[in-house]
Amino acid sequence: MLFVALLNLKAATTPAQALSRRAQWKYPEGMKLIQEYWLETDAPRVISISEADSIAPIMAASMPWRDLFDITVVPACTAEEGLKLASQMMPKSS
Numbered sequence: 001m002l003f004v005a006l007l008n009l010k011a012a013t014t015p016a017q018a019l020s021r022r023a024q025w026k027y028p029e030g031m032k033l034i035q036e037y038w039l040e041t042d043a044p045r046v047i048s049i050s051e052a053d054s055i056a057p058i059m060a061a062s063m064p065w066r067d068l069f070d071i072t073v074v075p076a077c078t079a080e081e082g083l084k085l086a087s088q089m090m091p092k093s094s
Contacts, residue, residue: 002034002076003058007046007069015045018068025064031057045069049076 009018027033027050034049046069052058062071077085 001052002078003050003052003055004074004076005046005048005050005058005062006044006072006074007048007065008043008071009045009069010067013068018045021065021068028057028060030054031061 009015030052032051034051036049037047039045039047048061050058050061058073062073065071
């Protein structure tokens, strides 16, 4: 399952603090990083897209960052997957 994490810097956090920690941090086992984007916006500052079989590694990845970021994690699907699901949910025409 895909998960998208939106990270917003907390008011007392500087980008340098986050960058310093990120340089040494690794994603936990059981979580496959699809892509991580660093944005030049205030919110979100980082978008992380990952894949995992359960929420457990996603939670493990979020916990070390909660002092620097406000984090929202949501399940996601690709457009292709979404269209396939939508077509399966639509009533069949007679």
